[in-house]
Amino acid sequence: MAKRIALTQLSSCWGCDQSLIDLHLRLLDVLPELEIVYWPAVVDYKLHDLENLPDNSIHIGLVEGSCRTKEDMHLLEIMRAKSKILVAWGSCSVFGGVQGLANQWDLKELLERKYMKAETVTDPRIPKENLSGFTEHIVPNPELVEVDVLLPGCPPTSDNTLDALTALLTNKPFDLPAKTVCDQCPMEREEKNIKQFKRTHEGKIEPGKCILDQGYLCLGFATIGLCGAQCPTVNTPCKGCFGPPPAVTDHGAKIISALGAVADMDPEELQNAFPDPIGSFYFTDYASSYLSKMRGKNRGKKK
Amino acid sequence: MTAATQKTVPSKSKKKRKGKFEPRIVAFCCNWCSYAGADLAGTSRMQMPPNARIIRINCTGRIDPLFILDALYQGADGVLISGCHPGDCHYTSGNLKMRGRFVLLKKLLEDAGIDPERIHLQWASAAEGDVFTKGVTAMVERIKKIGPNPLRKGD
Numbered sequence A: 001m002a003k004r005i006a007l008t009q010l011s012s013c014w015g016c017d018q019s020l021i022d023l024h025l026r027l028l029d030v031l032p033e034l035e036i037v038y039w040p041a042v043v044d045y046k047l048h049d050l051e052n053l054p055d056n057s058i059h060i061g062l063v064e065g066s067c068r069t070k071e072d073m074h075l076l077e078i079m080r081a082k083s084k085i086l087v088a089w090g091s092c093s094v095f096g097g098v099q100g101l102a103n104q105w106d107l108k109e110l111l112e113r114k115y116m117k118a119e120t121v122t123d124p125r126i127p128k129e130n131l132s133g134f135t136e137h138i139v140p141n142p143e144l145v146e147v148d149v150l151l152p153g154c155p156p157t158s159d160n161t162l163d164a165l166t167a168l169l170t171n172k173p174f175d176l177p178a179k180t181v182c183d184q185c186p187m188e189r190e191e192k193n194i195k196q197f198k199r200t201h202e203g204k205i206e207p208g209k210c211i212l213d214q215g216y217l218c219l220g221f222a223t224i225g226l227c228g229a230q231c232p233t234v235n236t237p238c239k240g241c242f243g244p245p246p247a248v249t250d251h252g253a254k255i256i257s258a259l260g261a262v263a264d265m266d267p268e269e270l271q272n273a274f275p276d277p278i279g280s281f282y283f284t285d286y287a288s289s290y291l292s293k294m295r296g297k298n299r300g301k302k303k
Numbered sequence B: 001m002t003a004a005t006q007k008t009v010p011s012k013s014k015k016k017r018k019g020k021f022e023p024r025i026v027a028f029c030c031n032w033c034s035y036a037g038a039d040l041a042g043t044s045r046m047q048m049p050p051n052a053r054i055i056r057i058n059c060t061g062r063i064d065p066l067f068i069l070d071a072l073y074q075g076a077d078g079v080l081i082s083g084c085h086p087g088d089c090h091y092t093s094g095n096l097k098m099r100g101r102f103v104l105l106k107k108l109l110e111d112a113g114i115d116p117e118r119i120h121l122q123w124a125s126a127a128e129g130d131v132f133t134k135g136v137t138a139m140v141e142r143i144k145k146i147g148p149n150p151l152r153k154g155d
């Protein structure tokens, strides 16, 4: 019997959908197993179609994106109520995503920056009509509702999503691995002793050799190994888009810890090497960091 | 627990003294230097504000930045890290690794909107009970100026 599946997008770039569709013809292998009951990215369903389904009537619910609006919150709660297995799909859903970096500012500042002060704005006003309203800050979905399966990645590779779906369709567990991107990476490594950090556009990355050893911030050591090390394999530093392995509670803390050990530099030089450490160390998971949670709790108190 | 730590951990007073802010400081002290220094301060009966909770660690190189973030998250008003002088680390360079981590962490705190002065790194040898004591006193003064950690839980 085909399993009923729903796919929802909260605030996101829809890249996770794109990655799934990149399966191309291989999609045909799983499609017969699935009865799609909601997937606005591809099929013309409306929100009330989802709202009208009985609770627990969806076998697998995939939620992409994080809650930047009150409507996102509503969708997330409905998906939770209707799904037997709720999957946080992609780094937005698991950790808050790139938009979580906005947690460095208050909502008021963000709205002013975007709607009043942006260089291209000609009619400055903060939109209010026909809108559900914004959330104060980004909270990762697993902290808002109970989530059964985590599948990070920005986006998860086509195969990651296929693997997860295949496991869930056959009632098998889908657990995250403890390994890192470095564990999957073919680059040749040496004893690390970094004297200088370079930006990616500075100098040239030598193929075949560990990118971190060459003084570029490659975050493979602190990042969960699910993507097959696809960036370092093509000479591009890992930006950590899949977030940390399950045992690591704070991506940035782990990165700082390792940098302290491998950098042979003056403290000042080291500090100056990373002008935007939050952006560099928490590309897709700032909302799930200690720092962001501290500020979030503060906001709660001020109100 | 040695005499020194017992002296530095304040007895929990039940009375709530309103209006007066007494910072709570978590002090990570290296076993080979500052912890011994703190001990010396205790046995030589040096005066030290009772605000620091000392946690002994084998080397400052063993401090995961996570410990510091977690302490702040749990409501510590400040975190003091006290280790061997550069060149004197029992494990050669643990303190230098800590120093690298510390500067990065400070920048992170600043960017996240948390006063970076809430964390401080100092060097104090086993013989420098006075340096350690002064470090704690200065830390308490600094934190008094910044004010309580907004995440601080009830006294």
Ligand code: SF4
Pocket: A012, A013, A014, A015, A016, A017, A064, A065, A089, A090, A091, A092, A093, A097, A098, A153, A154, A155, A156
């Ligand atoms: S996880 Fe990445 S690819 Fe997926 S929706 Fe979010 S930003 Fe897009």
Ligand code: SF4
Pocket: A181, A182, A183, A185, A186, A187, A189, A209, A210, A211, A212, A213, A218, A219, A220, A221, A229, A232, A237, A238
């Ligand atoms: S640091 Fe980067 S390049 Fe080096 S082994 Fe790890 S993933 Fe590969």
Ligand code: SF4
Pocket: A154, A181, A223, A227, A228, A229, A230, A231, A232, A237, A238, A239, A240, A241, A242, A243
């Ligand atoms: S190598 Fe790193 S940045 Fe690239 S896809 Fe994998 S986790 Fe993301």
Ligand code: FES
Pocket: B030, B031, B032, B033, B058, B059, B060, B061, B083, B084, B088, B089, B090, B091, B092, B093, B094, B095
């Ligand atoms: S042993 Fe004291 S800092 Fe390393």
